Amino acid sequence: MSQAWTTIESDPGVFTELIEKIGVRGVQVEELWSVDKDALEPLKPIYGLIFLFKWRKETDNRPIADDTVGNVFFAHQVIPNACATQAILSILLNSPTLELGPELSTFKEFADQLPPDMKGELISNSEVIRAVHNSFARPDPLLLEEDKDDKEGEAFHFIAYVPKGDALYELDGLKPGPIRLATLQPGADWLDAVAPAIQERMARYATSEIRFNLMAIVGDKRASLTQQLEAKQKQRDAITAHLSGKDSGAREAGLSPEQLADPAALQGLLPHIEAEMTHLQDELQDEHEKRRKWHEENVRRRHNYIPLLFGMLKHLGEHGKLQPLIERARTMKPSNRRNAE
Known part of the structure; x- marks a missing residue:
């Protein structure tokens, strides 16, 4: 029996640090406001998308892909509160070019040929993954035992969209298996295929729900910018050296013979x-x-922050200032109370 997994906040900073603490390098999470090509192009490479929506029970007649064992990593979600981390893992473990680190590499090698329910059990019983996930929980001792997503008890759920091989998949741990959304032609951009799928899902819920969140796992922008900056520095230094009559390594800096022949x-x-x-x-x-x-x-x-708050209340009480503040709050009108805050 695995220990409890806590609810964590849906935030790109949380997810980026979570990924790093698991041991994966070279990626970050970015929030998306659009799936238009112009919005996605600057973020490439994009390894997968994470979609958050309000879950509701519905019939899904789409066929389950049957070619996934040993190809697509898909795990059932067998414990509550883990869907965010599971959606992240669904992308990381299906991206062959990522540096997964020793922990996740070993996990993938061991779990790769197992059925989805066993993969889900392995995730739920992974001490490392659970500890990293739970490290982002708010340390609030006043939380109720039955935690709800909101005041109405509505549940929110994360799923992943990821390309693998020649196909685009929707990976939802609450479904029996992966949904093969599209076949990708050689050289095709999988983002062109995923945009209609996300837009269709949002339109399906639009009459009753506007709360969605879409994030992308992308390459580490710091590494990409550093690489571009170094290339420009190399090009600048090569030009300066060439104009001074020195052996500049200009060809290696990407300068053509035509450019080198024209000093002006x-x-x-x-x-x-x-x-x-x-x-x-x-x-x-x-x-x-x-x-x-x-x-x-x-x-x-x-x-x-609870000890700090208790300490402040104790200090106010010891100096006779707490009760007057309580009485003042009780007598204030709601509008005045908001202004005082």
């Missing part, structure tokens, strides 16, 4: 390269700042 054109290229470098440096700084804020927010999420 090379000189004119330098300001553009410098401008691009400045832009890349600004973007890289923004990414580092975003990571810093994500980490700071995650630290705050884990911190238990």
Whole structure:
């Protein structure tokens, strides 16, 4: 019997750090506001999409893919509160180019040929995955034992969309198996196929529900920006050296023979390269700042503020200031109370 899994917040900073703590490198999670091509193009490579929606019981007559054992990693969700982490794992474990790290690599090797129910049991009993997941729970001792997603007891659920081989799959741990949404032609962009599927699902619920959340697991933007910046620096240095009559390594920097034969054109290229470098440096700084804020927010999420609050109340009580504040709050009109806050 596995230990309990707690509810965690749906947030790209939470999910990015969760992935890193499991041991996966070179990715981050970004929130999406659109599935238009122009919105997705700057985020590539995109390894999969995570979709959050309000779950409701419904009949799904779509056929279950039968070619998944040993091909698509699919696990049943056998415990509550784990669907966010399970959707993330569904993408990570189906992305052959990712650096999974020792823990997840060993897990995948062991579980790969098992049926979905056994895969689900392995996830639920993984001490490492459960501990990382639970590390993002708010340390609130005042939570009720039966935690609800909202005041009406509505349940929200995460599923994954991921390309694998020549197909696009919807992976929902509450379903019997993967749903094969589309066959991908060689060289086709799987994002062109996933956009209609997500839009159709949102339209199906649009009359009664507007609360959706869509995130993407993408390549680490810091690494991509650093690589682009280094390439521009190499190109700038090669041009400067070539114009000075030195052996510049210009060919390795991506400069063509035609460019090298025109010193004036090379000189004119330098300001553009410098401008691009400045832009890349600004973007890289923004990414580092975003990571810093994500980490700071995650630290705050884990911190238990209850002792501080109790300490403040005790201090106010000992100095005779608590009761007057309580009486004041009782006599205030709701509108005045909001203004006081």
